[in-house]
Amino acid sequence: MKQKLLLPALIAAIAFTSCNGDGASSNGSTDTTVSTTTTNSTDTGSTSTGPGTSNAGATTTTGTPLNEADQAFVRKAAMGGTMEVQAGQVAQQNGQHERVKAFASMMVNDHTNANNELKQLATSRGLMLTDSVDAKMQQHMTAMQKMQGKAFDKHYMDMMVNDHSKTIADFEKAASGANDPDLKAWAAKMLPALKMHKDSATAINKAIK
Known part of the structure; x- marks a missing residue:
């Protein structure tokens, strides 16, 4: 009887660990993307929405760097x-x-x-x-x-x-x-x-x- 109860609990624990592992990987990837964007862009502020738009922060890079x-x-x-x-x-x-x-x-x-x-x-x-x-x-x-x-x-x-x-x-x-x-x-x-x-x-x- 104890073995029957332990088996579902063990499966749930494995599933929980697997989900947390995926989440950590996803968050790590997102953090890397943000870091790269911040480094390569001109700022860490808000994104420009087009000519004439004034934002409180600076404008992120939206095009290929000029030669x-x-x-x-x-x-x-x-x-x-x-x-x-x-x-x-x-x-x-x-x-x-x-x-x-x-x-x-x-x-x-x-x-x-x-x-x-x-x-x-x-x-x-x-x-x-x-x-x-x-x-x-x-x-x-x-x-x-x-x-x-x-x-x-x-x-x-x-x-x-x-x-x-x-x-x-x-x-x-x-x-x-x-x-x-x-x-x-x-x-x-x-x-x-x-x-x-x-x-x-x-x-x-x-x-x-």
């Missing part, structure tokens, strides 16, 4: 965009001609939006961007802050014509040759606005001579 050429373009474009915003803010304060100030306002708005889009794209590929410029650009910004009136207007508009010519060349190259399809599409999308900026800068530059 070296694409990363170089992204960093250069981000720094250039930051410079455009900072220079535009200075121009709004130090500029004299109303067309210069209006152009500067457009630069701040357009490049702030472009910078935000680029930052989100880069973050989704595991590349973090900063809102700072290099030492050379910072020295230029400091020098511009000391300029006033017509001298500032001329310097700023000359700068805008030259910078946008170089930027357009970089974006045309990325729009045709970037490896990442989303980055390629973003560069192509930005080109019409950049060309419009250059045309406006050229016209204003001639008008204030």
Whole structure:
């Protein structure tokens, strides 16, 4: 009689041990996945739900990491965009001609939006961007802050014509040759606005001579 009672209990104990073993294996696998995702992604925060979405945490990697050429373009474009915003803010304060100030306002708005889009794209590929410029650009910004009136207007508009010519060349190259399809599409999308900026800068530059 005792043997009959012990047999079901023994089977239940074996089954219980087997289930716990599977659970431990599953949890171990899940923990490894989380660890790998955290290490390879940019953050441990919430996941982005698309362009324009703002989350309290950072954005997890959702695409293939950018190759070296694409990363170089992204960093250069981000720094250039930051410079455009900072220079535009200075121009709004130090500029004299109303067309210069209006152009500067457009630069701040357009490049702030472009910078935000680029930052989100880069973050989704595991590349973090900063809102700072290099030492050379910072020295230029400091020098511009000391300029006033017509001298500032001329310097700023000359700068805008030259910078946008170089930027357009970089974006045309990325729009045709970037490896990442989303980055390629973003560069192509930005080109019409950049060309419009250059045309406006050229016209204003001639008008204030």
